[in-house]
Amino acid sequence: MRRWNTGYYIKEGVAGIFSHGLMSFASVCIIIACLIIMGSFMLLAVNVDAIIDKFEKDNVVLAFIGDALSEQEARALESRIESLPNVEYATFISRDEAMQSFMEGFQDKSIFENLDSSILRHRYAVYMRDISQTEQTQRDLLAINGIVKVNANLTIARGFVTVRNIVSVVTIILVAILLVVSLFIMSNTIKLATYDRRDEIAIMKMVGATNGFIRWPFVFQGFILGLVGAFSAYIAQWVIYTLVSNFILRNYTIGIISLISFSQVALPLFFIFSAVGFGVGVCGSALAIKNYLRV
Numbered sequence: 001m002r003r004w005n006t007g008y009y010i011k012e013g014v015a016g017i018f019s020h021g022l023m024s025f026a027s028v029c030i031i032i033a034c035l036i037i038m039g040s041f042m043l044l045a046v047n048v049d050a051i052i053d054k055f056e057k058d059n060v061v062l063a064f065i066g067d068a069l070s071e072q073e074a075r076a077l078e079s080r081i082e083s084l085p086n087v088e089y090a091t092f093i094s095r096d097e098a099m100q101s102f103m104e105g106f107q108d109k110s111i112f113e114n115l116d117s118s119i120l121r122h123r124y125a126v127y128m129r130d131i132s133q134t135e136q137t138q139r140d141l142l143a144i145n146g147i148v149k150v151n152a153n154l155t156i157a158r159g160f161v162t163v164r165n166i167v168s169v170v171t172i173i174l175v176a177i178l179l180v181v182s183l184f185i186m187s188n189t190i191k192l193a194t195y196d197r198r199d200e201i202a203i204m205k206m207v208g209a210t211n212g213f214i215r216w217p218f219v220f221q222g223f224i225l226g227l228v229g230a231f232s233a234y235i236a237q238w239v240i241y242t243l244v245s246n247f248i249l250r251n252y253t254i255g256i257i258s259l260i261s262f263s264q265v266a267l268p269l270f271f272i273f274s275a276v277g278f279g280v281g282v283c284g285s286a287l288a289i290k291n292y293l294r295v
Helices: 006-019 021-058 071-075 078-082 095-103 131-142 154-196 198-206 211-250 262-293
Strands: 060-065 087-093 123-128 147-151
Touching: 006 211, 021 154, 021 211, 021 262, 060 131, 078 087, 078 123, 087 095, 123 131, 131 147, 131 154, 154 262, 198 211, 211 262
Parallel strands: none
Antiparallel strands: 060 123, 060 147, 087 123
């Protein structure tokens, strides 16, 4: 008998699935449920990162220049500001530009007729690379001679960073737990199949069948169940994410939340689901059959 009879292994693996249809169905359902939960938290983490990245690009720290400096001297500070470690770039805003921007927020411009732009300070709009370093960037800016005040949204920055850290930790913990649960369920499914065939396995061992010849049908059984669960979970995740995204886009009250499109994560998510399904199926089968080969 050939050692690598793939057709025989697949045939026996499929037969094992249908001979324990209820347990096989339960295994696939558990894998689907675990992958959807895992995938949902992964997508949540990706979206939180995307929101924070967007916030980092839009978040502006205002560095106000002291009145003692002329506009030319204030403009000369740009290179020093942009040389700071966490500063992406800085844009100079003169008193006149600041006044014009301030007036645009009001319909009645007459209230500003007697006001002069000299009441305002020259300033820089500073854009950061990493909002988690906002507080340090604020200190670095204040250390520059000529900058007398820095307005930074420290509370918002800390809030976003905290949310990102919490989501990342919860995602890692859940992924680990769900992988163990999936592996346990798959292992039990294969154990049930091997228990029913324990006498047959013992006879095959006595007549000289190799461990590989006995093991591979069960490995293929787990492999098939794992991939079926992974592909089903992927389709379900796609549908769920699309429905949630459409709901958020239609809902005016939370319309400010923008989610990344599924197409941006479709390929990585497909490979992750496939790898997890393959790993859970094959590893679960290998662990389950291990004890029955010790004859």
